[in-house]
Amino acid sequence: MLTVLEEEEEEEEEEEEEEEEEEEEEEEEEEEEEEEEEEEEEKKKKKKKKKKKKKKKKKKKKKKKKKKKKKKKKKKKKFSRRI
Structure with a gap:
């Protein structure tokens, strides 16, 4: 009788251990x-930031x-007035 009880206890312990292992996994x-x-989120943020920086540049x-074009036009206009 005792051996059957002991076996059952051992089985229960083994089952509990298996369950714990599964939970850990x-x-x-x-x-x-x-x-x-x-x-992935970090990569997306970096990519977005890089894209934003590129766009800004x-x-x-x-x-x-x-601005350069405007300046050139202004200079040309000035020159034509002199003549």
Whole structure:
């Protein structure tokens, strides 16, 4: 009789251990997924920031070009008045 009880207890303990191991594995998987998501978000942010910076640079360049053109036009106008 005692042996049957002992066997049952052992089986229960083994089952509990297995369940705990499964839970730990699930937690680890969840953590890994979260880390991957965070990395993806960071990449997106960096890419967006880089794109924004590039756009800003392009805008600045365009503005500079426009200013230069305006200055050139003004200079040309001045010159034509003298004649």
